[in-house]
Amino acid sequence: MNSINSTNSYSLPHEAQAGKIYTAMDNSFLEGIRVLDLAGEQGFLCGRILGDLGADVIKIEPPGGDPSRQTGPFYHDIPHPPKSLPWFAYNANKRGITLNLENQRGREIFRKLVKSATVVIESYPPGYLKSMGLGYEDLSSANPGMVMTSITPYGQTGPYSRYKASDLTLWCMGGMAYVSGDPDRAPVWVSVPQSYVHAGANAAVGAMIALFHRELTGEGQWVDVSIQEAVKRTLLNARQFWELNGIILKRAGPFRIGLSTNANQRLIWRCKDGYVNYPLIGGLAGERSNTGLVAWMKSEGMSNEHLNDIVWKEFDMANCTQQEFDYMESVIGRFFESHTVKELHEGAIGRRVMLYPVYTTKELREDPQLESRDFWEEVEHPELGETIAYPGSPSLFSGERPKLGRRAPLIGEHNEEIYCGEAGLSCDELAELEREGVI
């Protein structure tokens, strides 16, 4: 088993900046742990995170493929189940088999597979697996150390537990939509859906806590994940505004809400060719940043006496009036509008001005910081005859990034390898199962 490199090969930040190339590590944290991943898109990311850490994750799809393969965008815009990009993104580092759980034989095979597994991930409606004799109690009686991770919109029980849901409706029920968007229009989601990835990432935390406990005691358990609660976690302080102060937090468009002022402060600003994010705030951080910005504006003749005269150390954000904010913002806004995003981003760095560009996916791909950390990992897709750059796993361990070695499986890609090679079925049996529609 590969272990974490000892400190002698750990790169210091200054060495890394001088051009140290990271090497992808063998992912050994969860070596020997097998994960059966039955989850649909609600739970893709959970298995992916465990796979990045070295677990043997086996994606189990119904014959013909998981319905969420129908969701695009698609590779080269070809709407074909083996070419779904969300599937690619969140099912990498997994192998894949097909299995029909609606079929008696299929269920028997699944029960056998569970005996070899440590984790089962699933996102069926509450009660579905139980109705087929595959509920937590059924499976754990055969494998008491098994950790079952169930991801559902609202959890296994309760008044909403049978509600139909989608990524959008859960974004709403978790409270994030209400506070996002323009005040004069409907609340908004994020156009790249977010509820399910929050659910998957949180499910991974729950599964890891359960695995940690299992290592010590041998005991398995059932992890019951609520997507609504995972979305709620993104809200931070909105609920407490009602609880403590009787205030319902509202949408504020490009302004910021929920912070230490009664006035609206602009956060998103137009510039020549796009947008930047700049907070006109107080405190130590604000003092340093605002001082740098005004000096910069002054050097280009774009500040004025009023702004020059502000002692930022004494800037009282909480008691600053809306009128004063509006005035300062009009002067600063003119400066931003006279520059490009790139000029502002680069200029801000040296001056310690707390400004970030509003990036698109294109700019993220071209970002020098991500590039310098070897964030993008080229993953081979032999069936497409090319390699595709993927976002890498985000936690580095002693300077090394867990490797994303395996692209997402094709439908039933590892049937033979797993059923015949590992589960002990013969090739004839496999062919028979295929004929019967079990796999």
Next chain:
Amino acid sequence: MSRKALEGIKIADFTWVAVGPLTIKYLADHGAEVVHVESSVRPEMLRVSPPFKDKIAGINRSAYNACLNNNKYGLGLNLNHPGAREVLERLVKWADVVAESFSPGMMARWGLAYEDLVKIKPDIIMYSTSQQGQTGPYAKIAAYGAQLVSLAGFTHLAGWPGRDPTGPQGPYTDTIAPSFGAVAIIAALMQRRRTGKGTHIDLSQLEAGVNFLAPAMLDYNVNGRVAQRDGNRYPYAAPHGIYPCKGDDRWCSIAVFTDEEWGRLCGVMGKPELAKDDRFSMLPQRKRNEDELDTIISDWTSGLSAEDVMALCQKAGIAAGVAKDSRDIQEDPQLAHRHFLWELEHREIGKHYYEAPPFKLSRTPCELNMAGPCIGEHNEHVCTRILGFTDEEFVRLVSEGVLE
């Protein structure tokens, strides 16, 4: 009462604001023993951010800060005081995990870089999370999550076409990195159990955020398409939106993926003839005439409460959900059923609610048992019970101004 999952794990928590505290909260809620080190000379930003008890500001009155730090002992320590060193060394020796979320380089200034920590405790696990990671040309840029949300691509992706972007509310990326961080810490603990070796975790909050946009990144990388904000529309469903309801700023979302669901919704709306209408009968038609479609749905929802729209749709098996506001969340019956909110008594705020992790473990459930600390609230407990200082030594640390 069975053992808690992370019982016996000790964490010296130097983190501040949101990402670090939220990461450690997962572990604290499941039994890890956490000492949260803070300074009252430079209180962190969320201690001076609302909501405050009775709307009166004060470093121990913010429920924003408190709710991220339950189940943690509060140690007020002046890190710049030379006498802090002996406290720090004992703390590191005691800890399995040292967690921090400063701009890269800050910990080194206090003699607490990873290289320093391993000299005190060779198998220490250090968790460092920062905006853009510990290395690289932009590593040292200091900013808050409310800015990073723009760099990470989210601001651009929320809002209306033809209007300025708005982004999801608040420091959104601050809520993405913590789950990756908690997973990494537990993985490192498991690794240490097997190999005896610690590690230094470097979690870039930007990189965690981009992982949540992975399908859109692949779309750019293979198709050259730059993802755009599009209100609440989605290529695979129509209607798919958040619709106005009766009352002041009340809304309900509806998501229809199949033509069968559409037929049922037409029935619910009392307009069965629409199901056969050529403009809407199939998804491609509904997408083509989506403005018209949304007007029809809005006309129907406007006459009903958001709760009624949800109930009527659910009865017909259609995905729908109220856009819950601050109050709705507090009073949500499903969250209540799952004991999502825990009432704890805070020394200055009084009794108020804390939030459980979004998962329930059947055998080792979370337990929220201690409100967020005031700065230095547990100085004596930490020094004398955990770090082994004598009462005399503790008094000296107080009188010398090492403890705050």
